[in-house]
Amino acid sequence: MKIIDVKADNLTIPYPGEVRPAWQPGLVVSSHNFTLVRVTTDEGITGFAGTSGHVAGTVLGQVRPYLLGEDPFATERLARIYRHAGSGLWCIDMALWDIIGKAANLPLYRLWGHYRNRVQAYASAVEMGTPEDRAELALHYQALGFNAMKLRLHNERIADDMEFIDACIKATEGKMGFMVDANQATNLPSPERGVVWDYPRALRTARELEARSVLWLEEPLSRYDFDNLIRLREATEIAISGGEKNMGLHEFRWLIEQGVYDIIQPDAAMSEGVSQLRKIAAMAEIYKRQFVPHHSMSGIGLAAALHLCCIFPGTTWLELMYEPKTRTIECYQQLGGIIESKIWIGPDGFVAAPEGPGLGVVINEKRIKKYAV
Ligand SMILES: [Mg+2]
Structure with a gap:
């Protein structure tokens, strides 16, 4: 089998409302900017991949020429192409695995050898909001069947952060699990200056969250502040998590071997490809860490994370990214209807593995032109 074409489309999918991502204070986002990649073979199989942002030019200029004529099964050799093209370009490895699974007529989780075919899911909120609206949101998630929710804490004062958590615990009568993302690993440019945590702030917050049985504290400190992340992990009982934008097998080796995080969260578009994430999962298993992949930006990446x-x-x-009314499943996961399949929880809060071949994602290519820019 040979790769005969690589297509890449920059898409702009408008959100139904303004989105205010908690990790960039003051920023208002009106659309989901995305790059959809299609890899086709001489046997008529198409593999799909995608990542956030508009990087079609890089895909076509720096990746496509090296993939044409290649065997899509050569995932390890082709990995070096995306490694040198840029972080989001790792998504293309997903398309090759989509092709391999389709050629084998097996969903990837079965092809790889699975441990489970259902995964517990948590609702991942985007905005910081207010204690009142987060409590309402927690109730909404709970009514849908979610067993857990991730909140974003970005207040100047710890006491204000705790108001958010306490409001949610109270509203859901202690029957829901909560995770907290501090988004401190990256200081993205933003219109307003956000709060920046140092070690004492992270430690005091971790202790408060521990007392509330919060499931994990994500990205409490800067990405490469390994010394303090290790100190924090050793000084507290709450699980410390991170890794969504760490890059390369070598960084995950550091994170796991040095005991930087209890929970490793690589992303299948940004950190490394699916092929490499399987190795990171193996290393997490050996070191008894949890492996909780980051959501990977659309229904395609989410399917990769699920497998x-x-x-x-x-x-x-x-991680199911979902903020009702703004960052909806239709816009964010399904790309405005380009993706016809939907990854969603059953009544018990678990998601079933996709049973279609490859990633198991159903794409309607006719809808691509509606959002292509
Ligand atoms: Mg995160």
Whole structure:
């Protein structure tokens, strides 16, 4: 089998409302900017991939020429192409695995050898909001069947942060699990200056969250502040998590071997490709860490994350990004209807593995032109 074409489209999918991502204070986002990649073979199989942002030019200029004529099964050799093209370009490895699974007529989790075929999911909120609206949101998630929710804490004062958590715990009568993302690993440019945590702030917050049985504290400190992350992990009982924008097998080796995080969260578009994330999962297993992949930016990446969760023989969760009315499932996961399949929880809060071949994502290519820019 040979790769005969690589297509890449920059898409702009408008959100139904303004989105205010908590990790960039003051920023208002009106659309989901995305790059959809299609890899086709001489046997008529198409593999799909995608990442956030508009990087079609890089895909076509720096990746396509090196993939044409290649065997899509050569995932390890082709990995070096995306490694040198840029972080989001790792998504293309997903398309090759989509092709391999379709050629084998097997969903990837079965092809790889699975541990489970259902994964517990948590609702991942985007905005910081207010204690009142987060409590309402927690109730909404709970009514849908979610067993857990991730909140974003970005207040100047710890006491204000705790108001958010306490409001949610109270509203859901202690029957829901909560995770907290501090988004401190990267200081993205933003219109307003956000709060920046140092070690004492992270430690005091971790202790408060521990007392509230919060499941994990994500990215409490800067990405490469390994010394303080290790200190924090050793000084507290709450699980410390991170890794969504760490890059390369070598960085995950550092994170796991040095005990930087209890929970490793690589992303299948940004950190490394699916092929490499399987190795990171294996290393997490050996060191008894949890492996909880980051959501990977659309229904395509989410399917990759779900298959990876299924093959991990330890504790894992699937991150379902969903903010009702703004960052909706239709816009964010389904790309305005380009993706016809939907990854969603059953009544028990678990997501079933996709049973279609490859990633198991159903794409309507006719809808691409509606959002192509
Ligand atoms: Mg995060």
